[in-house]
Amino acid sequence: MIREKIIIEDIAITLERKNIKNMYLRVLPPNGEVKVSAPLFLSDEDISNFIKSRKEWILKKQELILKNGISAPLKYKNGEKHEIWGKTYALQLIKNTTTKRVLVDEERNVIYLPVPPRSTIEKRKNILDEHYRAELKHALPEALDKCCKIVGKTPTDIKVRKMKNWGNCNQNGVITLNLNLAKKRPICLEYVLIHELCHLIEFNHGKKFKKLMDKFCPNWKEIKKELNE
Template sequence: TLVAPSATRLEVARAYVISKLGWIRDQQAKLLAQARETPRQFIERESHYLWGRRYLLTVIEADTKPAVKLDHRQITLSVRPGTPQAKREEVMQGWYRSQLHAVVPALIEKWEARLGVKVSAYFLQRMKTKWGGCTPATRSIRLNTELAKKPKDLLEYIVVHELAHLIEPTHSERFTALLDGHYPTWREARAELNELPLAAESWDAQES
């Protein structure tokens, strides 16, 4: 999806897209080719990640409301007896979203002040080919829910990246200069993020 200032003429926008098709396809191919996690079954002693740290999953079956709890060594998933894998995954995904919602607003506020921009809304979405997105026309950003599994500094890099698009919608020299000036280690963060595994692809996109 192309996002561009409303004053941009259609033919100019089309010419830009054509000139960048190679780069766009290359970036999508890199994400699609990126290592994938083995599909999770949400069973006892399975490995799961939060903020870059590995935890073993403990599953408790009890006649109580489904919930997820974190302690210093493990993630505990409580579900009703006989809960299918798809429902267990849904509960875990809801928990990951809650972890992101707990930290994203403060990151946005921090970088709104530094970049001199204002975000109208942010959305969490499961995405297969990118870590984030920005729509300057509505001043909203999207973040991949998989970022909850990665180190927090990589989430911050994506937040900075998308907020910078509110100033410069394209990946131009001006955009690169913005990142260089405000987040000098962005290249290292991007490289690290693109080396980490993505989730298995057996899901449909969701937004919240």
């Protein structure tokens, strides 16, 4: 592979020439870096023409990334930053078979992640996700008891899993929480619990529901904004 930095139409590009058949273009978060993979036999002129033809798309993609603060995909590697209950830690991989659980050093702000040899990103992610699941389940009894007393309602059951929303409540009274809440400040967990408990009174998100939220969690709008950043 041959790698070089080039500029075409005022766009800085990392060009990688490889033994491939087709050309590939990527605009990457968090800073909109442009990467092009091109076949070894392709001429400079062909590469330049390709970039020029995609200039408008590149600029729009860069604007989208920067405007929305889109982060680079996590790779779960040494030194990468991860959060537990709103506090930031550096990840440190432990490549052995003796340590089976995630260890957190509060003084050094380090998460020690036990991984098997030649572990994949997905495997490392799953190991850390299970730690988040355990953290959330450990925090739930106290938080749920507090929020149930505030709202005056109790769910029939409560579950933790990966999901797109922070939480939901079905008509049978079962509340499901996103395990990623363990990354956020504890006040965020309380907000989501109050939100879902309010659905046991008012199932939709209309005016009555918002009045309930104003009553039971006066700063809910600020917490919601923090959650969605």
